[in-house]
Amino acid sequence: MPTTFQEIPRKRPSTPLLDRAVTPAGLRRLGEAELETLADELRLELLYTVGQTGGHFGAGLGVIELTIALHYVFDTPDDRLVWDVGHQAYPHKILTGRREQMGTLRQKDGIAAFPRRAESEYDTFGVGHSSTSISAALGMAIAARLQRSDRKAIAVIGDGALTAGMAFEALNHAPEVDANMLVILNDNDMSISRNVGGLSNYLAKILSSRTYASMREGSKKVLSRLPGAWEIARRTEEYAKGMLVPGTLFEELGWNYIGPIDGHDLPTLIATLRNMRDLKGPQFLHIVTKKGKGFAPAEVDPIGYHAITKLEPLDAPAAAPKKASGPKYSGVFGEWLCDMAAADPRLVGITPAMKEGSDLVAFSERFPLRYFDVAIAEQHAVTFAAGMACEGAKPVVAIYSTFLQRGYDQLVHDVAVQNLDVLFAIDRAGLVGEDGPTHAGSFDLSYLRCIPGMLVMTPSDENELRKMLSTGHLYNGPAAVRYPRGNGPNAVIEKDLEPIEIGKGIVRRQGSKAAFLVFGVQLAEALKVAEKVDATVVDMRFVKPLDEALVREIAGNHELLVTVEENAIMGGAGAAVSEFLARENILKSVLHLGLPDAYVEHAKPAQMLAECGLDEAGIEASVRERMALLGL
Numbered sequence: 220m221p222t223t224f225q226e227i228p229r230k231r232p233s234t235p236l237l238d239r240a241v242t243p244a245g246l247r248r249l250g251e252a253e254l255e256t257l258a259d260e261l262r263l264e265l266l267y268t269v270g271q272t273g274g275h276f277g278a279g280l281g282v283i284e285l286t287i288a289l290h291y292v293f294d295t296p297d298d299r300l301v302w303d304v305g306h307q308a309y310p311h312k313i314l315t316g317r318r319e320q321m322g323t324l325r326q327k328d329g330i331a332a333f334p335r336r337a338e339s340e341y342d343t344f345g346v347g348h349s350s351t352s353i354s355a356a357l358g359m360a361i362a363a364r365l366q367r368s369d370r371k372a373i374a375v376i377g378d379g380a381l382t383a384g385m386a387f388e389a390l391n392h393a394p395e396v397d398a399n400m401l402v403i404l405n406d407n408d409m410s411i412s413r414n415v416g417g418l419s420n421y422l423a424k425i426l427s428s429r430t431y432a433s434m435r436e437g438s439k440k441v442l443s444r445l446p447g448a449w450e451i452a453r454r455t456e457e458y459a460k461g462m463l464v465p466g467t468l469f470e471e472l473g474w475n476y477i478g479p480i481d482g483h484d485l486p487t488l489i490a491t492l493r494n495m496r497d498l499k500g501p502q503f504l505h506i507v508t509k510k511g512k513g514f515a516p517a518e519v520d521p522i523g524y525h526a527i528t529k530l531e532p533l534d535a536p537a538a539a540p541k542k543a544s545g546p547k548y549s550g551v552f553g554e555w556l557c558d559m560a561a562a563d564p565r566l567v568g569i570t571p572a573m574k575e576g577s578d579l580v581a582f583s584e585r586f587p588l589r590y591f592d593v594a595i596a597e598q599h600a601v602t603f604a605a606g607m608a609c610e611g612a613k614p615v616v617a618i619y620s621t622f623l624q625r626g627y628d629q630l631v632h633d634v635a636v637q638n639l640d641v642l643f644a645i646d647r648a649g650l651v652g653e654d655g656p657t658h659a660g661s662f663d664l665s666y667l668r669c670i671p672g673m674l675v676m677t678p679s680d681e682n683e684l685r686k687m688l689s690t691g692h693l694y695n696g697p698a699a700v701r702y703p704r705g706n707g708p709n710a711v712i713e714k715d716l717e718p719i720e721i722g723k724g725i726v727r728r729q730g731s732k733a734a735f736l737v738f739g740v741q742l743a744e745a746l747k748v749a750e751k752v753d754a755t756v757v758d759m760r761f762v763k764p765l766d767e768a769l770v771r772e773i774a775g776n777h778e779l780l781v782t783v784e785e786n787a788i789m790g791g792a793g794a795a796v797s798e799f800l801a802r803e804n805i806l807k808s809v810l811h812l813g814l815p816d817a818y819v820e821h822a823k824p825a826q827m828l829a830e831c832g833l834d835e836a837g838i839e840a841s842v843r844e845r846m847a848l849l850g851l
């Protein structure tokens with residue numbers, strides 16, 4: 220049985236077995252009898268390293284045994300192992316040659332938050348967005364068949380990730396092509412919050428209907444489903460009886476379902492994986508684990524320990540009293556949602572499995588009948604909102620920019636084409652820092668402003684966010700407000716629910732020669748630079764509709780326009796300004812400042828913004844360079 224630790228070690232633990240197993244080749248030289256001790260060492264090492272760096276926590280603790288068993292039984296990296304989401308893959312990284320790099324996790328030039336192909340041959344598929352593993356592993360399995368290779372393909376997917384439509388698209392397809400592949404469902408009954416929905420309830424029913432409790436001790440009942448292990452079952456009537464349970468959904472789809480088994484029982488995991496490794500056709504292994512396993516506080520609070528910040532050194536000087544920072548942008552949204560819900564009974568709040576991240580916690584408690592967590596199902600979230608809007612509800616879809624990409628067709632086809640009244644509260648817009656490019660909200664201004672009828676707003680601070688949410692809510696049609704991860708400049712927030720005039724920007728500073736047209740939170744930096752170069756600063760507020768009259772006026776009395784946005788320059792807000800000037804045949808020097816046409820590697824947000832020239836120094840340097848070129 221795994222050891223349960225009570226504390227996160229602050230000193231690197233002694234790990235004699237892990238020291239010999241930091242590659243799969245080394246791991247496979249260990250005797251099977253040593254693996255449970257190895258699991259304790261690996262779990263302690265994980266506690267230590269994540270304690271030093273911060274990062275995702277509970278999920279990795281839950282797959283310590285599984286990770287060991289997979290690399291022990293399968294010939295990785297030749298056998299392809301695909302982790303879904305990838306937030307549970309730190310043990311995988313430790314066992315595949317990156318133990319010494321774990322101290323650089325999620326830091327500039329360090330190893331990434333999720334598996335990525337460029338980082339290691341053992342990271343067979345880049346992940347971060349959930350529910351992609353079965354499709355990817357299926358693709359690898361069919362490629363192996365076409366290449367007459369007998370390399371295996373294994374997908375490890377969580378019960379949360381399994382709630383996304385694309386997971387079922389792959390579950391549907393694999394039997395059609397009779398793929399030789401293995402899907403391992405890591406069922407811990409948790410998403411980031413508790414997992415929700417019919418599938419979650421169904422999985423719970425499987426656990427109870429297969430007398431999982433008795434199986435957990437023996438677990439031999441499971442082996443009875445496998446060739447060569449049946450004799451064990453046949454010897455005792457009660458085992459055979461246990462198999463007379465109805466087929467599972469997965470079997471009905473054409474998968475050979477095995478389980479549920481205890482995902483922390485290493486001997487059973489190894490025996491079962493060995494038996495399944497060479498079976499032909501689509502294989503589905505259902506394991507039951509605990510998120511946060513082996514660390515008592517995380518076992519008790521898996522939601523709170525989904526991710527942790529790094530431990531402060533014990534001898535750290537007493538931190539200077541932090542300037543009271545205001546609420547995070549998510550918190551401003553969460554408070555507005557409750558206030559507007561109290562004022563407008565038509566409002567409903569929808570989240571695709573990110574209640575905590577998008578801060579719908581208070582709303583879910585105060586308005587439970589109008590709160591909907593649809594699980595990890597962004598496409599469904601958008602069209603579900605569209606259906607509600609058809610009936611006069613005023614849905615607010617709270618969604619990360621990067622995850623809205625998953626529901627883009629639904630936004631266009633189901634909401635915008637029908638001009639339905641849905642408000643998208645788009646959190647994590649722009650660079651998000653340590654989660655890296657898979658989670659950056661780099662493209663929403665580009666992919667939203669091209670949609671006819673869409674209202675697209677970019678608040679420059681917390682108060683502007685609140686005003687724009689009210690504006691979007693009261694607007695009769697598809698609307699979007701995008702705002703970044705974390706805190707703003709701590710602006711004074713007016714607690715009313717009044718909208719602002721649609722399509723109008725505000726001149727925040729009058730200067731000459733150059734004029735900043737700012738779309739979003741870089742307003743503060745632009746104002747500082749404007750003081751130095753005596754530029755005008757306009758808070759544009761709206762990407763769509765663009766305040767064309769104001770742009771025309773500013774262009775008429777400035778030599779240089781500088782657009783600023785934390786979005787891809789390609790097709791972003793700045794492009795809207797240039798398109799307008801071109802359409803009006805207004806010749807003007809325009810400098811676009813934004814995110815480059817590249818994937819910005821993970822680091823601290825400030826480091827990434829500096830790298831993109833979106834910090835004060837970068838903005839100043841670009842503007843001075845252009846002004847010099849123009850002789851201003």
Ligand SMILES: Cc1ncc(C[n+]2csc(CCOP(=O)(O)OP(=O)(O)O)c2C)c(N)n1
Pocket residue numbers: 278281304306307347348349376377378379380381407409410411414510571572573595597622625
């Ligand atoms: C498309 C997408 N939506 C949302 C998320 C945010 N997210 C990260 S982990 C997670 C929960 C995953 O649950 P599960 O697959 O059961 O893994 P567990 O954390 O329980 O190990 C969610 C919703 C994501 N990564 N990708």
Ligand SMILES: CC(=O)[C@@H](O)[C@H](O)COP(=O)(O)O
Pocket residue numbers: 304306347526576647651654658704
């Ligand atoms: C793995 C995953 O997708 C989430 O855990 C994500 O990392 C959360 O991001 P925030 O920390 O910005 O809420």
Ligand SMILES: [Mg+2]
Pocket residue numbers: 377378379380405406407408409410414
């Ligand atoms: Mg889960």
